[in-house]
Amino acid sequence: MAAAAPPHGIWVPVPTFFARKAAADYSPVSPPLDPDTQLSHAxxxxxxxxxxxxxxxxxxxxxHVTRAERVALVKHLREGLAAAGFPAFPLMAGTAANSVDETAALLAASKEAGADYGLVLAPSYFAGVTSQEGVVAWFAAVAARSPMPILIYHYPGVSNNLKITPATVRTLAAHPNIVGAKFSHGDISAHCQVALDPAIDHERFALFTGLGQHLFPAVQVGVAGAIDGLAAFYPASMVRLFELASADEMGSKQREEARRIQWAASRAEELVVGCGVVGIKEAVARVCGFGDADGTRLPLLGGLGDQEWKRWEPVMAEMERVEKAVRSGGPLYSSLDGP
Structure with a gap:
């Protein structure tokens, strides 16, 4: 029996929080996990x-995380979310290994700890000589060994520019244990070719974009939602944008609201695209108060710093106004020209 696709909507790729520098067990080389902050943010x-x-x-x-830490983190969030009133909240655990057996072992450990889905980064060490047939065979082997449904994670920026074509995704979408994909790139044509492909059963295979920058147009062509870094610190805005984008009917006021949110989000998402996890952690700390702005593990070193953050403040202030308006349920702005 084929596995079901993940729920459509906004998913958040959360940062892994490490202990603050003031913690007694802090190590500058490998700071330990900070499970309390992880759960509070979740x-x-x-x-x-x-x-x-x-x-x-x-x-x-x-x-940067060991297998034991992976298991502890997933288990802590599963139990903590249940205690907080979210007993069945969906959790997806990522992998970034190149071997089939290691990837399958990571998926099994995550499943046992409480994850519902696996997000499997394409193997990329030998990207220059990896064929599309090799990509298909690798993902099929992982899916066959995985105890939970998996999604294809296509992120050329961290995968040695390995290419995964829409035709390859079509082939893999037929596997009963492959239930979706995340595209972390800006090629909207590739999104269209997968999300609109009549050969894919879109009831059980969901394509998510990794960029909230183009959430509204992507949803119009059938994309199921976003796994979006901006939502780690401005979640209400991205949830509202998805609701508007996926509505069966949209009046002029709703269209204007969607445009207003998308404009602010596209500008703010430049921080995510340009600075990656370093920028996301900086923003989560400064905007929401969770963790340290420079709380990464080596070889990542330090955050953006005050001077660089100051450059982003006008953009984030605009996004903050949108977030507050969405949370309050009040009107945004009557035009795209400003408040």
Whole structure:
């Protein structure tokens, strides 16, 4: 029996929080996990209406976390979310290994700890000589060994520019244990070719964009939602944008609201695209108060710093106005020209 697709909507690729510098067990080389902050941020996002969390993806520094830490993090969030009133909140655990057996083992450990789906980064060490047939065979082998449904994670920026074509996705979408994909690139044509492909059963295969920058237009062509870094610190705005974009009918006021949110989000998302996990952690700390702005593991070193953040303040102030308006249920702005 084929597995079901993840719920459509906004998913958040959460950062992995590490202990603050003031903690007694802090180590500058490998700071330990900070499970309390991890759970507090997760509950904050769940209360904002996001559909699920992606743990241990690129934003979650999967390549910097041990298998034991992975299990502890997933287990802690599963139990903590249940205690906070979210017993069945969807969790997706990422992998970033190149071998089939190691990837399958990571998926099994995450499943046992409480994850519902696996987000599997394409193997990329030998990207220059990896054929599309090799990509298909690799993902099929992982899916066959995985105890939970998996999604294809196509992120050329961290995958040695490995290409995964829409035709390859079509082939993999037929596998009963492959239930979707995340495209973390700006090629909207590729999104269209997969989301609109009549050969794909879109009831059980969901394509998510990794960029809230183009959420509104992407949803118009059948994309199921976003796994979006901006939602880690402005979740209500992205949830509202998805609601507007996916509505069966949209009046002029709703269209204007969607445009207003998308304009602000597209500008703010430049921080996510340009600075990656470093920028996301900086924003989560400064905007929401969770974790340290420079709380990464080596070789990542330090945050953006005050001077660089100051450059982003006007953009974030605009996004903050949108977030507050969405949370209050009040009107945004009557035009795209400003408040």
């Amino acid at each position: 509950v904050f996002l769940a209360n904002a209406g996001v559909r699920g969390l992606v743990l241990l993806g690129s934003t979650g520094e999967a390549v």
